[in-house]
Amino acid sequence: MNHSPFSTPDSRPPIHVVAGVLSDARGRILLARREGERELAGLWEFPGGKVEKGEIAREALARELAEEIGVEVEPAAMRPLIAVPHRMASGKRIVLDVHRIARFKGRARGLESQALAWVQPERLADYSMPGADRPVVAALREPEFCVVTSSRNAAGEALFTQLEQALAGDARRVIVRGPVRELESVADALASLAVRLGASILFESDALGLDAAMVLARRPGLGAHLAAGDLDRVAASPAAGGLLLSATGDSALALARAQEAGVGFALVELSTPRDARHEAASRLARFAALRESVTIPLYLAAGQADDLQAARAHGAQGLVVPLPG
Ligand SMILES: Nc1nc2c([nH]c(=O)n2[C@@H]2O[C@H](COP(=O)(O)OP(=O)(O)OP(=O)(O)O)[C@@H](O)[C@H]2O)c(=O)[nH]1
Incomplete structure (x- = not known):
């Protein structure tokens, strides 16, 4: 040596x-x-x-x-x-x-x-x-893309239609960001659609409040995307066992806390480095360093890897993609 x-x-x-x-x-x-x-x-x-x-x-x-x-x-x-x-x-x-x-x-x-x-x-x-x-078994069994809604997507009934269209295509894991109007009336329909297609739809705890998000997550087909501030409460809660949970992290510490809280997967959003020349390569190297410290499946946020293959070669489950508007 x-x-x-x-x-x-x-x-x-x-x-x-x-x-x-x-x-x-x-x-x-x-x-x-x-x-x-x-x-x-x-x-x-x-x-x-x-x-x-x-x-x-x-x-x-x-x-x-x-x-x-x-x-x-x-x-x-x-x-x-x-x-x-x-x-x-x-x-x-x-x-x-x-x-x-x-x-x-x-x-x-x-x-x-x-x-x-x-x-x-x-x-x-x-x-x-x-x-x-663990990430290998996830790569064999779980979706390669995590679809995420944003304020660019419609609200209410129209959002439901956009989600339906995405699920009718190949979206199998969807995070609904932001508040959802008339959620109660669409939650049942979305849950049964998700179950029928073998998909999952997760709602943000930040937007709904943790308690409401956790109640929703008890329905088959649905889950909760946890805000960083909610992770400790969930980690201590026996009621969270068996629910599909996710979180977002940009550091080894944040991802370790998410793993500790029992999330099934996490999204990784890295800040943009100052030196833009080697952006894609340096982001992937930083991602790989984070990947070392946890075993939960990780999706790289949009624009952080050029393609699925590059992300997979650095240990990612896949990519975060926006819900088409
Ligand atoms: N083949 C294999 N190795 C794995 C997997 N997962 C995993 O952590 N490893 C680790 O990767 C290393 C594989 O190298 P090896 O089979 O030559 O390991 P070893 O510890 O027997 O080494 P040695 O030949 O020096 O005694 C081991 O540390 C092993 O625990 C897996 O799915 N397949």
């Missing part, structure tokens, strides 16, 4: 770990259990391992899958899913770089005596996995 003796663990590049998502004909996903006395032993993970010196990610993944589970995978059959920068409890930093495996040859078996399990995507939550895997 050529690290300076004065370098802290933080100044070293993170360890690059590759892992693969293999599916069978029934859509089940392969997990392998970490055996032995190692860090995180007993937890389930996606098969893979560390990239060795001189290897590129796909070569390393092909090697690991052959060594660990005896399957042969062509690099061309690997599709990037998400790369999660993560700091473990021990302080070790990794980037968990996960690819979907479109096809493979051979029958998967635990060549290192590790247990394997083929798991339906909706049952993944039943398996204890390392913290870095």
Whole structure:
């Protein structure tokens, strides 16, 4: 190693770990259990391992899958899913770089005596996995876009129509910002629409008041987007368990508080850096640094990443997009 003796663990590049998502004909996903006395032993993970010196990610993944589970995978059959920068409890930093495996040859078996399990995507939550895997499971199961309304959108009945249109398209996660007129009369209709389409609509606690937002969030299909000032109250409230909650954060501290309060996901809005020349790249690097400190799925606010792929490559669940007016 050529690290300076004065370098802290933080100044070293993170360890690059590759892992693969293999599916069978029934859509089940392969997990392998970490055996032995190692860090995180007993937890389930996606098969893979560390990239060795001189290897590129796909070569390393092909090697690991052959060594660990005896399957042969062509690099061309690997599709990037998400790369999660993560700091473990021990302080070790990794980037968990996960690819979907479109096809493979051979029958998967635990060549290192590790247990394997083929798991339906909706049952993944039943398996204890390392913290870095939470954003990976979310990337497999949850929406890539979070649609957010603004004052540019209509109010009342017309807002309902705009939401209906978005949900009839591919919007599956929507945050309604600001007050909603005649909310009581539209909430039922929106809840049943959301349930029917497998979508969720979250209302801002800032606009409705926390108590009203939490009552609304008890209806299937609905949830609450919490103001920063409401997080502590929710964290202490047993009534919040099982509700779909979200928050917005722009710092590691704010995101940690949101995670602590039990939110299912958060939006990240970063301030614009003074130096506009490298704006997109520097925003993504700052986002990746924030991503390391929490495990909840994070959506990058509009205009902060050029595209979904770039956001995913820095560990984002996806992008925040405005509701078309
Ligand atoms: N393969 C894999 N590794 C994961 C996942 N999630 C996660 O945190 N990791 C971590 O990424 C690292 C993978 O490297 P490895 O399998 O070569 O790790 P290891 O601790 O056995 O290292 P060693 O070979 O030095 O003993 C481990 O620290 C492992 O806990 C995952 O889903 N798949």
